[in-house]
Amino acid sequence: MNSSDKNRDSKISNLVKLYKEGDMNVVIPLAQELTKEYSSAIAYNILALAYKAQGKYVLAQELYEKLLVSVPESTTFLGNLGNVYTSLGRLDKAEECLKKALEIKPSLVSVAISLGNIFVQTGRLDDALLTFKSLLESCDKITIEELDDVNYRIAEVYRQKGRAFFGIAIHHFNQSRHHLSRAYCLELTYILKDKAAYIEEEDKINSKTELSPLLAAVQTHASIRYGYADSNKFCKDPLEYIYHSKLTTEEGFNEKLVENLLSIKKSVSSVSQNLINNGEQSAGNLLLMDDPSIATIKKIIVDRIQNYRNKYKNSEDGFIKKWPKSADLYGWIVDLKKVGSLNSHMQKLGWLSGSLYLKVEKPEG
Numbered sequence: 417m418n419s420s421d422k423n424r425d426s427k428i429s430n431l432v433k434l435y436k437e438g439d440m441n442v443v444i445p446l447a448q449e450l451t452k453e454y455s456s457a458i459a460y461n462i463l464a465l466a467y468k469a470q471g472k473y474v475l476a477q478e479l480y481e482k483l484l485v486s487v488p489e490s491t492t493f494l495g496n497l498g499n500v501y502t503s504l505g506r507l508d509k510a511e512e513c514l515k516k517a518l519e520i521k522p523s524l525v526s527v528a529i530s531l532g533n534i535f536v537q538t539g540r541l542d543d544a545l546l547t548f549k550s551l552l553e554s555c556d557k558i559t560i561e562e563l564d565d566v567n568y569r570i571a572e573v574y575r576q577k578g579r580a581f582f583g584i585a586i587h588h589f590n591q592s593r594h595h596l597s598r599a600y601c602l603e604l605t606y607i608l609k610d611k612a613a614y615i616e617e618e619d620k621i622n623s624k625t626e627l628s629p630l631l632a633a634v635q636t637h638a639s640i641r642y643g644y645a646d647s648n649k650f651c652k653d654p655l656e657y658i659y660h661s662k663l664t665t666e667e668g669f670n671e672k673l674v675e676n677l678l679s680i681k682k683s684v685s686s687v688s689q690n691l692i693n694n695g696e697q698s699a700g701n702l703l704l705m706d707d708p709s710i711a712t713i714k715k716i717i718v719d720r721i722q723n724y725r726n727k728y729k730n731s732e733d734g735f736i737k738k739w740p741k742s743a744d745l746y747g748w749i750v751d752l753k754k755v756g757s758l759n760s761h762m763q764k765l766g767w768l769s770g771s772l773y774l775k776v777e778k779p780e781g
Contacts, residue, residue, distance in 0.1 A: 428458050440466045457483075461492055468500060474706035476500050491517040495527040505684030505700025507534055525551060525558045529565060536573060537687045537699060544573050568594035575600065582608050596765070599630045606634050611642055622647055627734050630764040649734045657733075659724050663772070667719070668712040674774045676709035677702075681749040694756035703747040713772070717745065721768065740767060749774070 427450055435443050447463035450456055460483055467476040480497035484490065498513035514531040517524060528547055535544035548570045551558060558566070571588035574581040582604045589601040598621050605617045618638070621631065632650035639646040646652060663669035685699040703714050728736050746766070750758060754777075763769035 424454050424456070428454075428456055431459060431462055435462050435466060438469075440470050444470075457487070457490070457492070461496065464496065464500075471704060472706070473500055473504055473704045477504065489520055491521045491524060491527070494520075495524060495530065498527070499530055502530065502534060503700050503704055505698055505702065507538060507685040507687070507699050510534055523554075523557065525562050529562070529569065532569060536569075536576070538685075539687075541573050541577055545570065548573070564592045564594055567592035568597055571597070571600065575604065579607070596628065596630070598624075598626060599628050599634075599764075603630060603634050606638055614638060614642075618647065622649075625649060627738060628764075629735075629762065629766065629769075633762055633764075651733045651735050657728060657731075659720075659727065659770075661720055661723065663716060667716055669716060673709055673712055676707075677713060677749065677774060678751070680705065680707060680709065681751065689750075691759040691761050692750060692752070692756070693759070694754075695750060695752035695758070697751075698749045700748075701744075701746050702749060703745050714745065714747075717747070717772065720770075724768070735767060743767060 443466045450459040464476040464479045477500045483493050494513045494517035498510045501510035517527045532544045532547035551566045567588045571585045574585035586604050589597040602617050606614050627650045632648040635648035636646050681698045686696040687699040689697045
């Protein structure tokens with residue numbers, strides 16, 4: 417290797433190191449410089465991943481699409497573009513990319529997991545199980561972290577398939593160290609087993625001081641059912657934390673904004689959602705899209721979250737005192753048709769959740 421090659425490799429290695437350290441404001445200009453200097457595939461990939469890390473998903477999408485024109489067989493670019501499409505709600509395009517990557521290289525574990533996730537989102541649970549279970553059969557080729565993830569996702573599929581499959585779901589949750597596995601295990605134990613089995617599982621969780629809305633809901637329900645003190649550490653009295661706010665035209669919430677958001681919703685895929693009667697839900701995370709209307713509604717939501725935190729800042733409940741230092745904002749649109757409805761439910765995964773009503777039909781008569 418000559419000195420020029422060594423210099424190039426040193427710069428690329430430094431770029432990878434900086435990306436892992438997480439300061440994308442440093443990574444992006446350096447990656448842009450190195451793509452011009454060396455046309456390095458690694459530098460291009462780091463640049464796209466850095467865009468994604470900053471929430472600039474559309475820039476990442478456009479870069480991967482451009483790269484694949486030149487190198488259509490790159491499984492790295494195909495897999496990563498598939499993940500970007502998924503986040504942006506373009507599930508058909510995502511599935512196409514991921515399947516092509518696996519045709520070229522079937523051993524790509526992360527790509528297979530991503531494809532299985534699309535099967536779940538689109539209601540093809542048996543296809544998802546086949547995909548995830550095939551990874552377990554090659555467990556000598558996947559990392560411990562990937563094995564945890566696969567077991568968690570298999571458990572999630574069985575949980576979605578219904579009560580008859582809860583036992584096997586518990587088995588797979590117990591095989592995973594995913595941060596939500598214990599919470600789901602507690603929920604299914606509560607549904608399937610007796611008080612003693614539930615208390616044994618709850619004691620394991622309480623010893624680790626875990627916090628989540630799902631744990632809180634199950635533990636509070638169990639305390640009422642079994643007649644003992646509520647041990648949930650997330651929130652003791654959730655009805656005290658209900659917050660309402662009217663959106664105003666001054667901050668940009670108007671008919672034009674609503675029309676634009678509903679138009680954007682039509683441009684993405686819809687996902688299977690058994691809570692919805694006569695309606696549909698947008699796929700992916702709408703708040704990642706690069707659009708002025710999305711930016712406006714995102715700012716409104718962020719402002720309301722800050723107002724919420726200010727209102728309850730003196731609370732001693734866990735979800736306020738241990739508010740995450742960093743978080744992702746996730747949003748979608750539920751479009752209900754005439755006489756459509758949304759079944760009662762809770763957002764098990766969100767630290768804080770809420771609804772923003774874009775358009776409400778006036779009652780007849």
